[in-house]
Amino acid sequence: MATEVKAEKEITVEEKLKALYELQKAVSKIDEIKILRGELPLEVQDLEDEIIGLTTRLEHYESELVEIAATIASKKFEIEESRMKIAKYQEQQENVRNNREYDNLSKEIEFQTLEIELCEKRIREFSASQESKSADQKKNTDQLSERKLDMEQKKGELNEIVSETKQEEERLRENAKEIELLIESRLLTAFKRIRKNARNGLAVVYVQRDACGGCFNKIPAQRQMDIRLRKKIIVCEYCGRILVDQELAGIVPAGME
Numbered sequence: 352m353a354t355e356v357k358a359e360k361e362i363t364v365e366e367k368l369k370a371l372y373e374l375q376k377a378v379s380k381i382d383e384i385k386i387l388r389g390e391l392p393l394e395v396q397d398l399e400d401e402i403i404g405l406t407t408r409l410e411h412y413e414s415e416l417v418e419i420a421a422t423i424a425s426k427k428f429e430i431e432e433s434r435m436k437i438a439k440y441q442e443q444q445e446n447v448r449n450n451r452e453y454d455n456l457s458k459e460i461e462f463q464t465l466e467i468e469l470c471e472k473r474i475r476e477f478s479a480s481q482e483s484k485s486a487d488q489k490k491n492t493d494q495l496s497e498r499k500l501d502m503e504q505k506k507g508e509l510n511e512i513v514s515e516t517k518q519e520e521e522r523l524r525e526n527a528k529e530i531e532l533l534i535e536s537r538l539l540t541a542f543k544r545i546r547k548n549a550r551n552g553l554a555v556v557y558v559q560r561d562a563c564g565g566c567f568n569k570i571p572a573q574r575q576m577d578i579r580l581r582k583k584i585i586v587c588e589y590c591g592r593i594l595v596d597q598e599l600a601g602i603v604p605a606g607m608e
Contacts, residue, residue, distance in 0.1 A: 566590035
C-alpha cells in the first residue's frame with residue numbers, strides 16, 4: 352500500500368497531463384465509432400417497439416373480428432327463429448275461434464317482424480364495422496411487413512458496422528482503462544465531469560492560435576507560458592476544460608515542420 356502511495360506521489364504534473372490527453376484521445380476515438388453507428392441502434396429499437404405495437408394491435412383486431420362474426424351469426428339465427436315463429440303464428444291464425452285470439456297472434460307477428468328488422472339493422476352495423484376493421488387489419492398487416500423489412504435492413508447495417516469496429520472499440524476501451532489506472536481518482540472524476548458537460552466530449556484540449564481548443568476564447572500570454580511549463584494543471588477560465596500545450600499533444604506548430 353505504501354509503495355502505491357509513493358508511486359502516485361512520484362507521478363509528475365507533466366505525466367498526469369500526458370495521461371489525461373492520451374485518455375482523451377482514446378475516448379474521442381470511441382465517440383467517433385459511436386457517431387459512425389449514428390442513430391442506427393435507436394432506429395432499430397424504435398422499429399422493434401413499433402413491431403410489438405403493431406403485432407398487439409393485429410391481435411386485438413383478430414379477436415374483435417371473431418367476436419363481430421359471432422354476433423352477426425347470432426343475429427341471423429335470431430332472424431330465422433323469428434321467421435319460424437311468424438310462420439307458426441300465421442298458421443294458428445287460420446284456426447282461431449275468435450277475434451281476440453286473432454288479434455293476439457297478429458301482435459306476436461308484428462313483434463317478431465320488428466325483431467327481424469332490428470336484427471337486420473344490427474347486422475348492417477356490425478357488417479360495416481367488420482369491413483372497417485378488416486381494412487384496418489390489412490393496412491396494419493402491410494405496415495408490419497414493411498417495418499419488419501426495415502428492421503432487418505437496419506439490423507444488417509448495424510451488425511456490419513459493429514463487426515467492423517468491435518475489435519477497435521474493445522482495444523480502445525482496454526487502453527482507456529489502463530490509462531485511468533495512472534490517474535488519481537480526484538483528477539479522473541474531474542475529467543469525467545468536464546467531459547460529460549462538454550458538448551463535443553472534449554475534457555482536455557491543446558492551445559490553438561493562442562486560444563482554447565474547446566471554446567476558442569483567447570488565453571493570456573502568461574497563462575500560455577504556465578501551460579507550456581507543465582508545472583500545474585490549468586483549466587480554461589471560460590469553459591473549464593483542461594489545457595495542454597501543442598508539443599505535449601504531439602502537434603507541430605505551424606512554421607516548425
